[in-house]
Amino acid sequence: MIYFVTSNKGKFVEAEAIFGDLVQKNIGYTEIQADTLEEVASFGMNEVVSRLQGPVMLEDAGLFIDALKGFPGVYSAYGQKTIGNQGILKLMEGVQDRKAHFRSVVSYAEPGMEPVMFAGEVHGRIGHEARGTKGFGYDPIFCVGKMSLGEMEIVEKNKISHRAASMKALKNWLDKR
Numbered sequence: 001m002i003y004f005v006t007s008n009k010g011k012f013v014e015a016e017a018i019f020g021d022l023v024q025k026n027i028g029y030t031e032i033q034a035d036t037l038e039e040v041a042s043f044g045m046n047e048v049v050s051r052l053q054g055p056v057m058l059e060d061a062g063l064f065i066d067a068l069k070g071f072p073g074v075y076s077a078y079g080q081k082t083i084g085n086q087g088i089l090k091l092m093e094g095v096q097d098r099k100a101h102f103r104s105v106v107s108y109a110e111p112g113m114e115p116v117m118f119a120g121e122v123h124g125r126i127g128h129e130a131r132g133t134k135g136f137g138y139d140p141i142f143c144v145g146k147m148s149l150g151e152m153e154i155v156e157k158n159k160i161s162h163r164a165a166s167m168k169a170l171k172n173w174l175d176k177r
């Protein structure tokens with residue numbers, strides 16, 4: 001059993017499909033404003049690991065759009081809350097280069113253990129409209145092949161996603177220990 005500290009149900013169900021024995025802990029932690037997802041995850045982990053008696057993981061993710069020089073990136077939560085998917089589509093109006101990637105960093109620790117981190121990415125492009133009602137956040141505007149992540153079932157998203165990649169790397173590491 002692992003505690004997954006997140007308030008995001010969407011993240012939790014994706015992680016649960018990979019790990020099985022997960023418990024969601026919606027206990028909140030400080031998400032610092034930093035230049036990298038690693039810094040955000042590492043600061044958060046230091047805060048929660050002493051509060052939970054057991055194996056704990058947390059994850060920080062972001063959407064990086066090439067034509068916007070990586071924006072929203074580490075500001076993805078703020079971008080989603082403020083301008084949202086429609087705002088991103090507006091910024092991308094008339095933009096030819098629609099390449100973007102999601103990046104995920106997962107941090108894992110047990111009491112008394114130095115945290116470990118694993119990263120994952122998925123490359124795709126920003127669509128011209130929001131499509132699909134599955135998933136969460138930027139999923140409807142991020143396309144891989146012909147489909148947006150918002151049109152994919154969790155099993156399909158988990159074959160390609162940034163989160164699936166970082167979490168499968170963690171799972172591998174745990175299984176090999």
Ligand code: IMP
Binds near residue numbers: 061139
């Ligand atoms: P955080 O990792 O919770 O800080 O996520 C930052 C922002 O990116 C939030 O607004 C999320 O909704 C969004 N986000 C994170 N992961 C995904 C994803 O897999 N699909 C779509 N949006 C995501």
